Amino acid sequence: MSAPRRISILGATGSVGLATLDLVSRAPEGAYRIIALTANRNAADLAKLARRHGAQFAAVADPAAGAALEEALSGSGVRCGAGPEAIIEAAAMDAGWVMAAIVGAAGLRPAMAAIETGAVIALANKECLVCAGDLFMQAAGRRGAAVLPVDSEHNAVFQALNAGQKGHVRRIVLTASGGPFLNWPLERMRLARVEDALAHPVWSMGDKISIDSATMMNKGLEVIEACRLFDLSPAQVDVVVHPQSIIHGMVEYQDGSLIAQMGSPDMRIPIAAALAWPERMPTPAARLDLAAVGRLDFMAPDPERFPALDLARAALEAGEGATAALNAANEVAVEAFLNERIGLLDICAAVADALETAEAEETLPKRFSGFDQVFDVDARARRLAMAAIARRESQRG
């Protein structure tokens, strides 16, 4: 029997972290050894997971949750930590495989710390690529760290790329479910409520990503990710709306063959593909029965009702500063929508406003030289988005 694979999970209490641990639980005894688990502030759940899986180290990002974690783990033998530096410490431990599933820009430094160890990185954090893709991929290249995407679309493309060689790729296609507003006319979308936007037809996800899916900003961010992850030009990354979300992604080769990865909408499939890579492992995901599914639909995205895609492509053409600003402004605008301060269509409008101002200020570098610059652009874009939101709020009255 081979030695256990040493794995750490950054963001263990979120849906991706829990799905990863679910697969670990189902694997043969001794296949995995859990090194570190981290959470934002959910000390109770993190402590339970750390005990159940015999983790070496558990850390919460929020210093205020440190005492609760320590108490919950007392006598368990699991070492504890709290605060951003504890998360970095967890990421830098000696694991061969690290799931980077911390949501948002907070995931950047921990993911980079994991990269620096040379571990295989299963990447569920979009911001690493959207905000600092080149820094990130360069570091991975330097350390020989494999970066395996866990997003179902990118994981699909990653799998399909194994059926050929990079030099023979014509383009890739990411599928988009179209979200809950796929068939809503523009006027109705204007009045969409938060609960309408959270009612995703296929995937059950967190609030932020559900809203991104409803505006299709999620797909825009994924186009940016794909270009950086797979080293493709923006023109090589297409999007097709596919409401059933059965085909997750495709690669078109120069002979006209499209290789697609399909599967039930169950995150355990792409996570398993990353966890077992370059092997595969069984999962409890429902088997795909195409005859039972009956039909798969495809349509072009509508740029009028879903301007986020074009916004993302424009940012991609403009450079790394613009994509980081896009991401930051969008986070702020989504939050404002969730708090019912602005309407659904205001999200993209506010992001566009913020980007326009930032571009006029000439504060968006074509390429980032380091993380500090990333965080500066991020902070400035947030302020600009807040101002844009405030203007829209006052107009709305």
Add this chain to the structure above:
Amino acid sequence: MSAPRRISILGATGSVGLATLDLVSRAPEGAYRIIALTANRNAADLAKLARRHGAQFAAVADPAAGAALEEALSGSGVRCGAGPEAIIEAAAMDAGWVMAAIVGAAGLRPAMAAIETGAVIALANKECLVCAGDLFMQAAGRRGAAVLPVDSEHNAVFQALNAGQKGHVRRIVLTASGGPFLNWPLERMRLARVEDALAHPVWSMGDKISIDSATMMNKGLEVIEACRLFDLSPAQVDVVVHPQSIIHGMVEYQDGSLIAQMGSPDMRIPIAAALAWPERMPTPAARLDLAAVGRLDFMAPDPERFPALDLARAALEAGEGATAALNAANEVAVEAFLNERIGLLDICAAVADALETAEAEETLPKRFSGFDQVFDVDARARRLAMAAIARRESQRG
């Protein structure tokens, strides 16, 4: 620049042969060197192709066509041959890549001669695998000859298998267009005319394969082929009806990922995949635009209206003798249908009759020991099918 790839095409004047030469014509000057071209009896077309591509050797299977070929090639510098032995000679020439596209059992010995040279074999001849799959694959294994399927379904599976490892395959899925009678009720199918059966909705093919597609015997033969080519158990090969024929084949891995190959219905795509293998080459095939296609449908095959699939699976379980007899009896029955001697539904009924009698005679070996045995079973099954057809003809009045 690398040395030209030395290629031969057995069955050069058929649709697969012509499509292969079309790709060769579009390739950069000097990429390919044509060694041998063969045809059944179409000396005029063969001579034109041999001159155009500067073949070393051209051969017709029909000795009666030899003189015409010689005349048409006089002064060209292309050496000529006629008769079955000339085809074997062509197959055994020193080519690194051989397209085996001779239709029917006549293709067996030439394909085996090509295998014996250790060349890469692009296999478009079903009979090699349906009638003598194990002999064939064993010889290929012994000689280290790669066998690349050219059938769009098997080529799709071959491509999708590159995205994983054989040991992680759960099953494969072949798609079936369903043919022209997909939505005909049984009673109407009983009265189907030859022209109805030849009107295939997607692919433009020869008469024999069009009829096989209409009865779905084609898919039954493909299930047999797939088991032998990919070394799978019959339970690992599923069929799903997919009228648009956009997805050609799929591989399901144990994690729940299905890897599919899709493309426009253009034979040049799978041929190019075999011709350029393990690289890829550009083709002029129409690019697949899924948004323009709009939808893909899937349904389970109907065993009542299309009994050929179950017939083929039963033969596969029975052994090599049964699959060879199935193929031979089907050829005879299709010919009788094309000659309007029997109805569409009589094809499978006659094949079932012939197989039943052959099984009762205990003349169907579980495994073949050599080609002579294959040809004996083939000849006997043809006689039994003729008798079954005669009985049905007399009943029909």
